[in-house]
Amino acid sequence: MTTVEDDVDRDYTFTPEEIEYRAAIRAFLAEHLPESWVSLFSRPDAVEVSNKVTKELADAGYLIQHWPSEYGGKDGSIWMQAVAQEELWAHGEPRGGQYMNVNWIGPAIMHFGTEEQKRRYLPPIMRGEVLWAQLFSEPDAGSDLASLSTSAAVQPDGSFIVNGAKTWTSYGHLAETGFLLCRTEPGSRRSKGLSVLIIDMNTPGIERREIKTSLGTNRIAEEFFTDVHVPADALLGELNNGWAVAMTALGFERSGSARYARSTRVLGWLERLPESAAPELRTELAELLAEGRAAELANYNVVSVKEEGRTPTWQSSEARIFNSLYEQRVADFGETLLGPYVRVKADSAPSRAVAEVASLTTSQASSATVTAGTYEIQLGIIAQRRLGLELAR
Ligand SMILES: Cc1cc2nc3c(=O)[nH]c(=O)nc-3n(C[C@H](O)[C@H](O)[C@H](O)COP(=O)(O)OP(=O)(O)OC[C@H]3O[C@@H](n4cnc5c(N)ncnc54)[C@H](O)[C@@H]3O)c2cc1C
Numbered sequence: 001m002t003t004v005e006d007d008v009d010r011d012y013t014f015t016p017e018e019i020e021y022r023a024a025i026r027a028f029l030a031e032h033l034p035e036s037w038v039s040l041f042s043r044p045d046a047v048e049v050s051n052k053v054t055k056e057l058a059d060a061g062y063l064i065q066h067w068p069s070e071y072g073g074k075d076g077s078i079w080m081q082a083v084a085q086e087e088l089w090a091h092g093e094p095r096g097g098q099y100m101n102v103n104w105i106g107p108a109i110m111h112f113g114t115e116e117q118k119r120r121y122l123p124p125i126m127r128g129e130v131l132w133a134q135l136f137s138e139p140d141a142g143s144d145l146a147s148l149s150t151s152a153a154v155q156p157d158g159s160f161i162v163n164g165a166k167t168w169t170s171y172g173h174l175a176e177t178g179f180l181l182c183r184t185e186p187g188s189r190r191s192k193g194l195s196v197l198i199i200d201m202n203t204p205g206i207e208r209r210e211i212k213t214s215l216g217t218n219r220i221a222e223e224f225f226t227d228v229h230v231p232a233d234a235l236l237g238e239l240n241n242g243w244a245v246a247m248t249a250l251g252f253e254r255s256g257s258a259r260y261a262r263s264t265r266v267l268g269w270l271e272r273l274p275e276s277a278a279p280e281l282r283t284e285l286a287e288l289l290a291e292g293r294a295a296e297l298a299n300y301n302v303v304s305v306k307e308e309g310r311t312p313t314w315q316s317s318e319a320r321i322f323n324s325l326y327e328q329r330v331a332d333f334g335e336t337l338l339g340p341y342v343r344v345k346a347d348s349a350p351s352r353a354v355a356e357v358a359s360l361t362t363s364q365a366s367s368a369t370v371t372a373g374t375y376e377i378q379l380g381i382i383a384q385r386r387l388g389l390e391l392a393r
Contacts, residue, residue, distance in 0.1 A: 012300050018083050025062055025087040029094065032056050038355045039092030039262070041363035042346035044217045047174060050096025051131075057095070058128030064102055071110070071118060072126035082258070082303045090261040092359070097132070097171035101125040104252035105132050105179055112196075112237035112245050121177070121198065133175035133201065135166040135223065136246065142168070143377050145181070146190040146243070150225065152182040152197060154239070158232030160184070160197060162205075162225045170371075172221030173208040175201050179249070185240045195242035197234040205229070215363050250373065251316045259323040259368065260295035263330040266360045267292065269353035270330075275337045288329060295322040314386040317378035324368035324375060331365035334358075 014022070032053055040046050057063040065080040067073025085103075093099055106125045109117060124130040141148040150164025162182060166172070178199040185193025201208070205228035211220045237245040267288055270276055276285060298319040305312045334357040335342050341354050342361040349355035369375035383389040 010300070010304060012297070014079070014083070018077075018079055021065075021080050022083045022087055025084055028057070028060060028062060029087065029091050033091065033094055036347065037092060037094065038346040039359045039364065040094070040096045041216045041219070042092070042355070042359040046216070047096055047131075047171070047218050050094055050098065051129075053094045054096070054098045054128035056128075058126060063095075063128050064106070064126055067106065067110070067122070067126065071122040078303055078307050082300070085258040086261040089258040090265045092262065092356075093257070095128075097175070098125075098128060098130075099257060100134060100170070101130065101132055103257065104249050105134075107252050108179075108245060108249040109198075109236065111248060114233075116233070117198070117236065130177060131171055131175045133169050133172040133178045133221075133223075134249075135169055135172070135178045135180040135199075137166060137168045139165060139167050143374055145246075146194075148181065148183065148194070150180070150182040151186070152180075152184045152195065152230065153186070154184055160230040160232075160234065162197070162199070162228040162230055165222065165224050167211070167222040169221050169223060170219060172201075172223050173210045174218060174221075177201060178223075179236075181242055181246050184242070188240070191243035193240050194246070195239055196236040196245040197230050198236055199228070199230050199234055203228050203230065215367065248311055251312045257323075258296075258299060259327055260292055260299065262360065262364070263295075263323075263327045264292045266334065266356050267330050269356055270334055270337055273337055273353065281333075281336070284333060288326070288333060291322070291326045291329060295319070295326040298322040314382045314384075317373075317381040318386070320372065321375060321378050321382075327360070327365045327368045331361040334361045 034049060036043070037049060040050060043049070054063065061074070062084060064072070065074050065076030065084065066078045069075050088095060088099070095102070102125065106122055109121050113121070136145055136148075138148050138150060150162065150166060152160035152162045154160060162180070164182065166180075172178075178201050180197045180199050181194060182197060183193055184195040188194070205226045207224040207226070209222050210218070211222055213220050267285070271285060276282070302312045302315045302319050305315050338354060338357055341349075342358045344354065344358050346355040346359055349358055380391055384391060
């Protein structure tokens with residue numbers, strides 16, 4: 001695709017190569033995903049399925065296209081990756097937690113890591129064989145992430161001793177590696193004095209517990225750190241400059257998933273139900289299709305920013321807002337059409353359509369405006385960075 005600066009019309013027509021790539025991924029998923037797969041939210045063995053399919057995606061060369069070949073990528077266009085993201089999300093994100101690796105952990109390591117860190121951490125991500133956890137949120141630091149208190153005391157040899165607690169971590173109890181944001185300068189305040197450490201989640205002193213939520217099993221966890229010894233080479237980026245690392249990573253994360261693709265697929269199921277034929281519902285359906293296109297374009301804008309070598313900031317927040325609101329409106333529409341059926345579990349749903357609508361409505365959509373920073377926080381970022389407004393404190 002051809003792209004230019006923000007606020008200029010862009011041509012988002014996919015090239016023949018990109019169209020062919022989409023067809024190839026679709027064919028791959030048709031062959032490799034179990035027939036009963038609905039989404040990463042809808043089955044207890046979702047993590048096992050994801051691990052298997054992600055490895056197969058990597059072996060077939062579909063997991064990561066656009067990374068540099070020196071790290072195992074194919075120097076491919078970022079649009080090829082965008083195509084893959086769309087197809088994977090539309091099919092219920094079979095990469096499970098590993099989508100984070102591709103979307104933002106790998107890019108953050110490429111951006112801030114030493115050569116040694118890149119050579120160590122990127123190849124296993126490329127091969128689709130490692131689960132990471134993002135250890136940012138704490139019991140008293142969610143939206144106000146800068147108030148976090150987990151500490152990493154720097155030792156004379158440069159290593160760290162970590163103490164504190166993290167919560168709401170996706171796959172935190174299963175992950176092998178953690179991307180930890182913590183306070184390395186004693187007495188520092190807010191975003192100053194923080195650092196990012198890459199930690200082995202099996203290090204002695206880390207206790208992990210699953211938190212049961214409506215998102216399904218094996219999704220969310222909390223972790224407690226007691227005198228956890230972390231080696232000096234775990235530091236990603238500069239000491240006490242971790243806020244910059246975390247914010248760059250969050251910019252990649254917020255726009256990394258093509259959530260609209262899933263909502264649009266579910267909308268397709270709803271459109272085919274006879275119940276959607278009522279004239280007032282047809283109007284709503286048309287509005288939703290337009291919202292879906294807006295969400296898609298907001299994501300394409302972020303891809304363009306990345307293609308130009310810039311780091312997305314407010315553009316990611318904008319994409320996130322369009323995507324999460326669209327997802328929730330599609331979920332509401334599903335509930336209008338299906339009523340109590342949206343509460344059924346995927347394996348007891350009377351049809352594929354019901355299973356997919358139910359999974360979106362009850363599991364995925366409800367948290368869309370919370371995860372990766374709440375809706376209100378995204379609005380604040382746009383107000384400050386896009387519109388130049390000052391926020392009241
Ligand atoms: C499914 C899911 C997966 C998650 N995965 C991870 C993960 O892997 N790693 C991780 O670190 N965290 C994760 N989180 C945590 C997530 O980032 C936090 O839940 C989120 O940042 C909000 O923090 P909080 O829950 O403490 O809510 P709070 O910060 O307490 O917010 C409560 C309400 O107040 C509003 N609010 C707060 N501050 C402001 C403000 N300044 N202006 C306007 N409104 C405000 C919020 O928008 C929200 O509506 C996950 C959360 C979910 C739901």
